Amino acid sequence: xxxxxxxxxFWKALMIASxxxxxxxxxxxxxxxxxxxxxxxxxxMITRIxxxxxxxxxxxxxxxxILGSLYLALGATALACVLSLPVVIFLNVxxxxxxxxxxxxxxxLDVLWGIPSIVYGAFGFVLMVYFGMRTSLLAGIVTVALxxxxxxxxxxxxxxxxxxxxxxxxxxxxxxxxxETSLKVVIxxxxxxxxxxxxxxxxxxxxxxxxxxxxxxFTDRIPTSLGQPAATLPLAxxxxxxxxxxxxxxxxxxxxxxxxxxxxVISILARVLSRRYTKHVIx
Amino acid sequence: xxxxxxxxxxxxxxxxYGDLQVLKNISLDIPDRKISVIIGPSGCGKxxxxxxxxxxxxxxxxxxxxxxVLVDGEDIYGPNIEITRIRKKMGLLSQKPQVLPxxxxxxxxxxxxxxxxxxxxxxxxxxxxxxxxxGLWEEVKDRLHHPAxxxxxxxxxxxxxxxxxxxxxxxxxxxxPTSALDPQSSQRIERRLxxxxxDYTVIxxxxxxxxxxxxxxxxxxxxLGELVExxxxxxxxxxxxxxxxxxxxxxxxx
Numbered sequence: 001x002x003x004x005x006x007x008x009x010f011w012k013a014l015m016i017a018s019x020x021x022x023x024x025x026x027x028x029x030x031x032x033x034x035x036x037x038x039x040x041x042x043x044x045m046i047t048r049i050x051x052x053x054x055x056x057x058x059x060x061x062x063x064x065x066i067l068g069s070l071y072l073a074l075g076a077t078a079l080a081c082v083l084s085l086p087v088v089i090f091l092n093v094x095x096x097x098x099x100x101x102x103x104x105x106x107x108x109l110d111v112l113w114g115i116p117s118i119v120y121g122a123f124g125f126v127l128m129v130y131f132g133m134r135t136s137l138l139a140g141i142v143t144v145a146l147x148x149x150x151x152x153x154x155x156x157x158x159x160x161x162x163x164x165x166x167x168x169x170x171x172x173x174x175x176x177x178x179x180e181t182s183l184k185v186v187i188x189x190x191x192x193x194x195x196x197x198x199x200x201x202x203x204x205x206x207x208x209x210x211x212x213x214x215x216x217x218f219t220d221r222i223p224t225s226l227g228q229p230a231a232t233l234p235l236a237x238x239x240x241x242x243x244x245x246x247x248x249x250x251x252x253x254x255x256x257x258x259x260x261x262x263x264x265v266i267s268i269l270a271r272v273l274s275r276r277y278t279k280h281v282i283x
Numbered sequence: 284x285x286x287x288x289x290x291x292x293x294x295x296x297x298x299x300y301g302d303l304q305v306l307k308n309i310s311l312d313i314p315d316r317k318i319s320v321i322i323g324p325s326g327c328g329k330x331x332x333x334x335x336x337x338x339x340x341x342x343x344x345x346x347x348x349x350x351x352v353l354v355d356g357e358d359i360y361g362p363n364i365e366i367t368r369i370r371k372k373m374g375l376l377s378q379k380p381q382v383l384p385x386x387x388x389x390x391x392x393x394x395x396x397x398x399x400x401x402x403x404x405x406x407x408x409x410x411x412x413x414x415x416x417x418g419l420w421e422e423v424k425d426r427l428h429h430p431a432x433x434x435x436x437x438x439x440x441x442x443x444x445x446x447x448x449x450x451x452x453x454x455x456x457x458x459x460p461t462s463a464l465d466p467q468s469s470q471r472i473e474r475r476l477x478x479x480x481x482d483y484t485v486i487x488x489x490x491x492x493x494x495x496x497x498x499x500x501x502x503x504x505x506x507l508g509e510l511v512e513x514x515x516x517x518x519x520x521x522x523x524x525x526x527x528x529x530x531x532x533x534x535x536x537x
């Protein structure tokens with residue numbers, strides 16, 4: 001066998017190995033979490049709130065954290081959408097290609113992306129104190145939304161950038177304004193990508209512990225209004241793992257399994273949904 | 284050209300991209316209800332000239348436009364011009380057909396809806412009428428609600444033509460409208476354009492000389508951003524006055 005073919009084979013094998021490691025990691029995480037949490041996984045885990053001990057009950061379930069996380073992440077993602085979509089449309093439809101403002105905005109978003117979530121938590125806390133709020137679902141939603149905005153904006157930005165100029169011109173040439181072109185053509189063309197961007201942000205939001213620590217707080221109860229504190233799954237895992245009781249630590253893995261499955265289900269749902277909207281997309 | 288009314292005229296048009304001047308002092312009267320063809324080698328400013336007519340140039344970075352483009356006697360670069368109204372007067376066919384990401388029906392209805400038509404029956408009529416005018420109705424009448432992106436490229440270009448007609452323009456602009464099409468589809472588009480000149484003023488940019496000979500009533504020859512020669516097609520083809528036009532027509536420069 002000649003040398004070039006050998007080199008080709010070597011590098012190809014390396015690439016396959018790397019790919020295997022990545023997929024293996026996912027499998028390994030899922031298996032570990034489910035394996036270790038299985039003994040504690042039960043119907044009551046997902047249908048009851050904790051019983052028998054402040055925060056760290058050995059009985060009951062973590063419905064408080066499941067619902068708390070869902071409320072928080074859904075609220076934050078909705079709020080982040082409201083902020084991100086106008087920014088991205090402004091950057092791509094209204095700004096000129098080499099506009100200073102657009103460059104500055106993209107740079108700011110990249111910097112914001114890199115800021116650790118605990119800093120968002122601290123910032124959210126400062127805001128809360130300023131407005132005289134206590135830990136609450138609302139404070140958590142606002143903080144997580146801030147965390148999600150750069151992720152969502154940049155993900156959607158990359159997709160909308162790819163819309164051909166000629167497609168926008170086709171709309172303009174029919175007498176459409178920039179706004180009409182954005183809403184009826186650009187967003188439609190990018191819908192699958194936009195959904196993916198929203199989903200990535202949602203995943204970050206629901207999985208983040210540090211930003212909600214001081215803002216959403218933690219409670220055994222299910223929040224019934226925006227003003228009440230809310231439990232979240234990452235914090236539930238954090239607290240449960242930190243206890244000296246093996247039964248409670250086992251429950252931490254069950255919580256982790258639930259969080260992982262929750263994200264998986266939402267990803268699959270979003271994919272199925274977005275497929276229904278890709279019908280008209282121009283390739 | 285005094286016998287022909289012209290509702291699109293250009294007066295002393297200069298266009299710059301940054302420091303580069305791409306159009307030099309162009310003055311031009313486009314004859315009404317005829318096919319005017321803009322010819323010239325690539326990079327001579329043909330597309331720029333066309334895009335200056337419906338102000339799509341506005342969307343190009345660092346562009347500067349001087350001079351006047353008069354549509355029905357009104358300078359479209361003047362102050363207080365409502366650009367959407369100007370563009371509504373012109374349908375555009377681009378080099379590569381650009382269908383919108385929606386159904387065949389919605390592609391045609393897009394323009395009329397934007398301009399305030401809501402009545403379902405009226406929209407149905409518009410869709411049928413202009414798809415027929417573009418010679419596409421028979422091929423798509425049973426799948427109006429399928430995605431437009433599934434049509435062949437040739438059908439897509441006729442869809443774009445129908446979509447442009449649906450906003451009831453007076454002028455049709457074509458930017459090398461057949462360059463992405465196979466010979467048969469090209470021929471169809473050409474035939475449509477010839478039919479449409481009864482009711483519309485048609486302006487087409489092309490780099491295909493044979494196409495210009497087939498469809499042109501009036502020829503505009505651009506070379507390096509300069510308007511070298513313009514006149515009725517037979518005259519220009521039979522008797523080019525400028526040596527550069529002659530050289531281009533005989534294939535010495537391209």
